[in-house]
Amino acid sequence: MIRKFVNRKEELELLENLWKKEGLVFVLVYGRRRVGKTRLLEEFSKDKERIFVIFEDKPREYNFDLLSKKISELLGVSIKIRDFPSLLRLLKTLKRGRLLLILDELSYLIRREEGILSELSRAIEENRDLNALIVVSGSYVSLMEKEFFRYSSPIYGRTDANIKVAPLKFKHLFEWFEGLKTEDLFKIYAVTNGTPKYLEFFSGENIEEEIIDNFFNPSSFLFREARALLSEELRELSIYLAILEAIAKGNTKVTQIANFCYLKENQVVPYLRVLSELGIVKRIVPIFGKRGVYEIADNYFLFWSRFVNPYYEEIESGFVNAALEDFKANFNQFLGKAFERLAQELLIELSKKNLLPFSFTKIGRWWHRGEEIDLVALNEQERKALFVEVKWKDLTLRETERILNDLRRKAELVGLKDYENYFGIVAKRLDKKDKLDRNILALDLRDFERIK
Template sequence: MKIRKFVDRERELKTLNELYEKTGFTLVLVTGRRRIGKSRLVREFLKDKEAIAVQFEKRVWEYNLAKLNRAIGEHFNIPVPNFATFTDAFRFIASQADGRLIVFLDEFSYLLRYSEVEAEFQSIVDEVLPESDVMLILSASSVGLLKRSFFDYSSPLYGRSDATLNLQPLRFRHLFEWFSDLAPEDAVELYAVTSGVPRYLELFSGRNVEEEITRNFFDPNAFLFREAKELLEEEFREPETYYTILEAVARGKTRVNEIAGYSFIEPKNTARYLRILEDLGILKRELPVGRKAKRGIYRFKDLYFAFWFRFVAPYFEEIESGFPDGALEDFKRDFNRYLGFAFEDIAKQFLIELNRIGQLPFKFTKIGRWWHRGEEIDLVALNERERKALFVEVKWKDLSEREARGILKDLERKAKVAGFESWEELYGLIARDVEGKEELREEDYLVWDLEDFL
């Protein structure tokens, strides 16, 4: 059963409360991809505080100004004013505020589409509010627009925020807070298709997860069926280009030249598109840990997009037309293999958490994949100052003790060619289930399975 409570935003709430306790004008940006929980975070913070909150819409700026006018009238208990500019509205707010007052403008990025409004907010921030006790919180989902407005040196609003909270998806371990009595294997499947995005998790009960995945992704009326396309169309002027690039990565094209060839884009231009997708947290660029390499590879960071482009995109038209059979057959056949890819990310989170609480033989400062000339190690964790290395293989399968020993012996072989000869080396294994793991631990191997994730 789902636990309907606020999960894992303690650090952000603490930051907001510390800024609230200060005096004088404060400007805070809250960013992150759509559905990540920005509005929920701020509204949790607003409880029991004096605030004017407005959620802007994808309409002309005059419509959103009218919404702000109505909110001002309601807050100050006066007839709805008719301010013709945002400057006039904020001048009134600053003059009438008695003590600390929060103004929360949700989906502020809808205003950033208008250059004249962006310039007007520079005047508001520089001239209207500095002598006030207003705490202005701006939330934005369009990362591209926000970066242009607040982080480009040439922008009128550059460098004017006191704090920026960039919300990330929930981590795997938080699923056990979100759902009660969630089996670890079900948690892996849920995380592999939602990437820990709160809005997506709300669509699942945690019971019979594969059936819920089928209902949420392979029904043309389902929210998650269309979400990926709509996000790309909302964020980008050339959504079809980004769509093709993500399709290429889903098909195993990981290097710039491979992606460019599949997408019919010049490699130099492809690199720019890839950087933007990396900024948005959809893709990640990887370099082999502990090895000098100039050319990295690109993989999915966002597991919702990874799943969608692997299992939904190739069959989008068929599903939309009411013929999902091919997609469902592909899903049933290959979902377990896809979980192997997702489980690597979950295993990495698990090691980072063990590292944080001091449950490993040494504190690592760097972790990632390693590969060279056809050899690959799933995770390598390093402490370069102490010259210590932990090599870990990740397997989404149930292993007998004999199979586990074979994997660990092969891992030792690969580690010998990884270039850490003079380092202290440790070897580990993370799998769905490992028979005889206690015996392996007695031989100084580090072995974990899903039981340990709880």
């Protein structure tokens, strides 16, 4: 189901400001596949004179034929372009005002041809007096960051702006799915990570049935997508899949991950580093501490690694019952982890809008010797701390007060001397939350609409 274009206000504003500049402006737009880079560039360029080419994973000659065709359409005459320097020299001869050149998915060419960035860099330097905005985009995140941000790269330092396009935040789903209940929006967000392409597969009519149709059907897009994305970026796919499954099942320490994968600790660390560079895995360190654990940072990959990958071959062969039983039995528990992340997102938004007791400068988890606090937010300069428990449950007033009392006990263990302490709870639903002490931050799903 295709939806209207939502959000991307900051990205569009930045691109518009760059468009208004004089001379040659060179911009990188990158991000993982499906996050909406091409749609962003379409929206930005729709009212401008443009050359918009989407490269394919094919030889150089094929892609430059695509580029030549686009230029020929603009000029009304047949043109053959074989390299970037001749392209920019040609554009410089045109008396058409400011031009917009979009080279979408240039990463395909970068992967295939080692010298393509040297060629592009030379073209830019030789034609700095060209009155144009040149935008290149790419979906191979690790490749684009390596080639554009590495000091030894020929393109290093050439860009005037670098825009990394991220998935939509939860608050943007209110606009995408107008009229849908907040709980249903959260379930969609928990399995799609807000990735626009993935959202298109949901209508919101029956969320859990839609999840089953989209993840446990071997012909569905989302069933195969994770493997397809990983295959594009990585070799030794089976090892990466095993690592993701290990983490999704709660093995978050290096030793645990290595044991699950039948590897040694020093063998698993390089794989974790690569997954971290791709933004799929993240090392989480307690807010006061150094010994971290690993988590899957992307909700889509977390859900897929937990419920789909362990049964991939069975589902592909039509034996789906075991996977569905696991999903139905444990999906609610899975939502608890996703809800913790969403609670952190909510607190960050509320802090930006000055809707908390204080604006914090640091937020994270705390754990020590078996004790854990879901979220601790700090303003170290003002010496203020907010301790928050997150529960994906409907809580009675008595249950809420019990959780808060235990939270106060654990806060004492953190050892923040001379800090002014505040306490909060975020739950699926809080009964009679107006009866709580007014100094308590009490939030549930009904409050998430405040961040829209």
